[in-house]
Amino acid sequence: MDPLSDRTRLIASATRRGKGRRPVNPPVERASTLLSDSVADMRDAGQGPLYGIEGTASQTALRAALADLEQARDCWLVPSGLAAVTLPLIALTKPGDEILTTDAVYGPVRRFLTRHMAARGVVTRFHPPEAPAAGIAERISDRTRVILIESPASLTFAMIDVPALAAAARARNVLTVMDNTWAAGLAFKPLVHGVDVSVQALTKYVGGHSDLMLGAVSAGDPALCTLIADAVEDIGLCVSPDDAWLALRGLRTMPLRYSEQARSALTVADWMAARPEVARVLYPARPDDPAHDVWARHYTGAASLFGVVMRGGSRADAEALLNGLTLFGLGYSWGGFESLITLETPQMAWREAPPTLEGPLLRIHVGLEEPADLIADLEAGLAGWPQT
Helix, strand or coil, rough: CCCCCCHHHHHHHHHHHCCCCCCCHHHHHHHHHHHHHHHHHHHHHHHCCCHHHHCCCHHHHHHHHHHHHCCCCCCEEEHHHHHHHHHHHHCCCCCCCCCEECCCCCCCHHHHHHHHHHHCCCCCECCCCCCHHHHHCCCCCCEEEEEEEEEECCCCCCCCCHHHHHHHHHHCCEEEEEEEECHHHCCCCCHHHHEEEEEEEECCCCCCCCCCCCCEEEEEHHHHHHHHHHHHHHHHHCHHHHCCCCCCCHHHHHHHHHHHHHHHHHHHHHHHHCCCCCCEECCCCCCCCCHHHHHHHHHCCCEEEEEEECCCCCCHHHHHHHCCCCCCCCCCCCCCCCCEEEEEEHHHHHCCCCCCCCCCCCEEEECCCCCHHHHHHHHHCCCCCCCC
């Protein structure tokens, strides 16, 4: 029998037989104290968690389902996507080490690297977002301990040949950690392609409804799993059973939402690319995107998130455009059922080498609305854009 698809496996983990009569998803067990029948039982970890911080039924089921999706040995839940990135960096580095990452790294992660990690003796160096894997590998020094991969990169969507970079890093005994939120563990599987640690914000596609904060860290190597597990234990990270239950529910339908939203996103992105008010659309799934070849070689799908560089116009013009839309929410995050739009030009100033843009940079997330309705909303908004 051929291996089951992700779409089937994520449901089969709930319906698998041999567990007796039960609900499809495990019940929410809210507990801090967990009682045992005897002192001997209190010492027996084989009977399950000893304290609520270790997680109960919903956390355990979600960890198992995500580990299966990522093809990992184990998976840990943390309170946010940001925590999912920062946890392995804390676990895998020590003072004197160096982290190498893209100049386009997610803003809060950059802040963590240059503030928290720097204060603890871990230096970060940034490579150009468009650098090829070989060029990034050339920047590895004797101090480099971890390469933090973000592909596509935040806001400008540059992509890295991850398998090539992971192989080059492994040859130099350098670990790799990849933020895989854009692919959601569906369109790309980092551990299968040689990456050591895969992280993602479950807040996004796994939750799917913009109503929880959660992250996940997955790894395959036993030694790395021990380091990560120890860090989780030492820091005291845990997530609520209610949030884990919501994420588990969202996980079952994620493949359908992911693929449907990607189809809609491509429709909207293609329409935007043809508009005279738009200079460029930044979306690797489009054939004319500079990152398309890398995406096509390694990815089986795309997120519904892309960038738009306007042609001319000012920040005030961009704000007027966003304020005039009626179907796009003005809010951060993405991966939920609703479409969102944000103005991202100010974040370019955080980079060591900000890119040259023809106009304001917008980020668009396409939800589950009818694409034609979203396009009509954008068309009305663009009517007021200054002509160049």
